[in-house]
Amino acid sequence: MDDPRDIDPHRFTTHRSSTRGFAQAYVHEGRGGVPLVCVHGWPETKRLYWRVIEPLVAAGFEVIVPDLRGFGESEVSPDGYHDVFAHSADIYSLVHDVLGHDRVVLAGGDLGGPVIQDLALRYPEWVDRMVLFNSPLPYDRERMAHLRNTRSSRESSDYFIRQGLDPDGLAAELATPEARQRYIATFYTSRFWAHPGAFLDQSAPPSTMGGSAVVDFHTEPFRSAPHLRASFGGYQSSFDATARSGPSLMRHNAHTPTLVLFGSSDHVIYPDFDRMAAATFDRHVGPFLLRDCGHFVPWEAPHAFVSGTAAFCADLLTRRSG
Numbered sequence: 001m002d003d004p005r006d007i008d009p010h011r012f013t014t015h016r017s018s019t020r021g022f023a024q025a026y027v028h029e030g031r032g033g034v035p036l037v038c039v040h041g042w043p044e045t046k047r048l049y050w051r052v053i054e055p056l057v058a059a060g061f062e063v064i065v066p067d068l069r070g071f072g073e074s075e076v077s078p079d080g081y082h083d084v085f086a087h088s089a090d091i092y093s094l095v096h097d098v099l100g101h102d103r104v105v106l107a108g109g110d111l112g113g114p115v116i117q118d119l120a121l122r123y124p125e126w127v128d129r130m131v132l133f134n135s136p137l138p139y140d141r142e143r144m145a146h147l148r149n150t151r152s153s154r155e156s157s158d159y160f161i162r163q164g165l166d167p168d169g170l171a172a173e174l175a176t177p178e179a180r181q182r183y184i185a186t187f188y189t190s191r192f193w194a195h196p197g198a199f200l201d202q203s204a205p206p207s208t209m210g211g212s213a214v215v216d217f218h219t220e221p222f223r224s225a226p227h228l229r230a231s232f233g234g235y236q237s238s239f240d241a242t243a244r245s246g247p248s249l250m251r252h253n254a255h256t257p258t259l260v261l262f263g264s265s266d267h268v269i270y271p272d273f274d275r276m277a278a279a280t281f282d283r284h285v286g287p288f289l290l291r292d293c294g295h296f297v298p299w300e301a302p303h304a305f306v307s308g309t310a311a312f313c314a315d316l317l318t319r320r321s322g
Contacts, residue, residue, distance in 0.1 A: 006051050007217035014073055017098050020090050025073035026066035028099070030057030034316045035101040036309070037091060038065045041110020041135075042231055043184045044296070045072030045221050051302040059310040060317040061105075064095060068111070070230025072221045082233025085246035087111070088118040096126065105313055107131035109297055111234050114248060120256040121249040128316065129257040131309050132277065133297040134269045138250040143279040147272040159187075164235035171232065177223035184219040184228075193295040195265035218299075253281050259312040260286040263293035263300060285312055 005011045012027040027046055036056060040048045046065040056063045067074035069090055070082045077086065095101050105128050106116040113135020120127040162170050174180045188199040189212075200212045222228050237243040258281040262274040270276055274287035288308065293301040310317065 003051075007214055009047070009217070009220075011050060012053060017094050019098055020069075020077075020093050021079065022069055022075040022077045024066055024069065024075075024090060024094060026064060026094065027053065028062075028064050029053055030060075030062045032320075033057065033060045033062035034313060034320050035095070035099075035104040036061040036063050036313075037095055037104050037106050037116075038063065038298070039087075039091065039106065039108035039112030039115050040065075040068065040071070041108070041112045042234060043187050043222060044110065044112075044218065047072070047218055047221075048296060049298050052298045052306050055302070055306045056309065059306065060321055061309075061313075064099065066091065066094060068115075070227055070233060072227075076226045076230045079245070081243070081245035082230045083237035083244045083246075084111070084114045084118055084234065084248035084250075085244060087115045087234075088122065088248065089246075091115060092119060092123065092126075096123075102126065103128050105129050105131070105309075105316070107133075107298075107309065109133040109135045110295065113137075114250055117253065118249045120253060121251065124255055127256055129259070129312065130281075131259045131261065131305075131312065132281075133261040133305075134263050134266050134273065134295045135277075136250075137270070137273070137276050137280050138252065139276075140252060140279060143252075144272075144276055147275050147279075148270065159191075160235055160238075163232040164239045167229065167232035167236050171225065171229040174225075174228065177225075180225065180228045181216075181219045181223050184222040185215050188215050188218060188296075192265075192267040195263070195292050195294040195300055198294060198296070198300045255283065256281065257283045257285065257312075259308060260284050260288065261297055261301075261305065261308060262287050262289050263295055263297045264289045265292065265294035268295060 014025050016023045038049045046067045049065045053063050068087050069077040108116040187193050199214045260277040290301045298305045
């Protein structure tokens with residue numbers, strides 16, 4: 001970690017919008033540039049993008065980075081829904097209705113991947129293009145039968161089943177802020193979602209929990225019991241139809257230009273994510289495999305994320321600056 005501001009939670013001003021019945025927190029930098037909405041996943045917050053916001057603004061983007069409902073500084077939703085459909089509706093309301101953008105570029109991975117895929121299919125005239133990394137994808141048996149779409153290792157499935165089928169029981173077991181934070185920390189370290197050592201930077205100040213201050217920075221928001229439980233909502237909705245506020249759209253996309261980035265050190269996403277994404281998005285660029293990078297692409301490979309996104313959107317950036 002070269003810049004201590006990378007783990008400063010107050011590095012960027014937090015704004016809030018309450019148009020959807022809860023206070024949604026978001027960062028909004030570089031107004032007047034090409035609108036780029038960066039959507040985090042699980043177990044992440046808007047802090048995932050801390051290392052790329054300033055260089056993206058310098059490249060000419062207007063960068064909008066929300067905390068999804070129930071994550072980070074956003075409130076837990078009073079309606080109890082924390083599924084893809086709800087997150088998608090929140091993003092559209094914030095960016096289209098509140099901020100007034102009629103065309104956008106979307107970026108996302110993990111849970112943010114299904115959210116932006118839903119938006120691109122639901123509002124095809126609104127989404128100019130997407131930048132997608134390490135994300136769930138729709139499964140097309142005919143196109144993907146020859147591809148590896150599962151991981152066999154236990155760390156790739158036990159959390160999903162427990163958070164989806166027994167979210168209340170798991171939340172009750174994680175009874176203290178420290179226990180909740182330690183649980184989330186495993187996804188940045190011992191579960192090998194990230195490239196080994198990506199979140200164990202020795203140049204960072206000492207951790208208050210005896211580990212890495214970088215891991216602490218990303219996991220601290222999950223110390224809140226209501227937020228941790230709400231964050232399980234995406235998994236719960238995979239198993240329980242009553243946890244869904246509406247049907248999400250996840251299918252083959254023939255129209256949205258999509259830059260596909262793959263942090264291939266990831267031990268949780270599909271081994272053939274790159275090939276599966278190429279089969280899902282007809283108008284794809286790449287896929288590009290990122291060396292020494294895992295699940296958390298904007299943090300682990302910030303230069304590749306910024307330079308790739310800027311090159312992919314070069315025509316939009318030129319048009320806006322001209």
